[in-house]
Amino acid sequence: MTPAAREEKPVTGSLSVPDKARHSRILGLGVYRPERVVSSAELAPRLGLDEAWILKRSGVRNRRFASPEETLAMMAEAAAGKALAAAGVTAWDVGCVIVATTSHLTQMPSLASQVGHVLGAGRAAAFDILAACAGFPYAVALASDMVRSGTAGHVLAIGAERMTDIVEPTDAGTAFLFADGAGAVVVGPSDTPGIGPVAWGSDGSRADAVGMTGYWDPVLREDASLPWPRLSMQGWRVYRWATTELAPVARQAIDAAGLTPSDIDVFLPHQANMLIIDALAGQIGFGEGVIVARDIQNSGNTSSASIPLALDHLLATGQVKSGMTALAIGFGSGVVYAAQVIEIP
């Protein structure tokens, strides 16, 4: 448009938005753990590893592997259904469904749209996000901002993974670590703050720490002998990054919530590896009584599902209770990371 034309067209109105800013909180949690428990004793021989080495280097004693019937959608729906029930919110009242997943093996449609449909969230927007093992705090951050701004009344934030679909079962570097499961929360409006500001970021220069061995290239269709893309990880690179870069991110999230590390009751790190969990827990400066989630012992690394699964375990075993203040931090392939303080539902 030329300047002259712009002068000729009168201004007919100005955009306005309703001012709905409010607080948000997690109203309910639900998880799904696959039926089949696989012990490190069972896995070690076929990977050429010692069970003792697996325990020492990862902390994983048992993990759950999904059966063919326990599809990604089935697990996500089960977890989300429980979260809705716990929150006392109907699916019809959900304004948006977000699924964080790294193992949804199709480009479209999104898993979120299918989960929303099955649950009866007929009015909900729906989309998936890919933030690997940081997926859950990413989804909670988006959900919280949607609720606070009025974009959505209630948001389902789900982390769901069938890591066994993308892990090479004979890879001694990853096959004992990763596992399957799903966790979900309902985020909704609150009179008081229940989800703190997110501290997040990414560093694409560290892409080779953990990723896939290749692309779903059309050449795979033509040559059946070519290997499918699989998860590939240089665990020591992840360990080095996590134990040198993430404690400041955690403290940033705590500070943004107006708290100090000693105010945190519960530490909910992504269940990547026990060595990383222990190192981070020691670095952040928590008080002596802080409760540290160590669900990796019995669930393995379930990527974007690990934080809600770990929280569920702490609640189910009575180690934590509703109203406590927790710090969640996720980190993974990208690399990407996100941390926020949450009030336990």
Next chain:
Amino acid sequence: MSAFTPEDLKTIMLRTADEDTASDLDGDFLGRPFADLDFDSLAVLEIATSIQERYHLVIPDQAIAEMTTPRDVVDYVNGQLRESA
């Protein structure tokens, strides 16, 4: 600064190894792959981290990735010490 000797590395490696995996580092261990000596990738990282602290070096990930034998470590560290001398 003086050179980084195989004995210096051996001291660090023995401190890194725990009782379960304490390796036989007698004889010529320098050319043997870390994996054969029961040092996994996290143990190599631990060795590199100890060297960083003691010798005030910054060892990038890629350099650690290329440390497949003790000799690689000795050569790398001496190269860095010469550069910073």
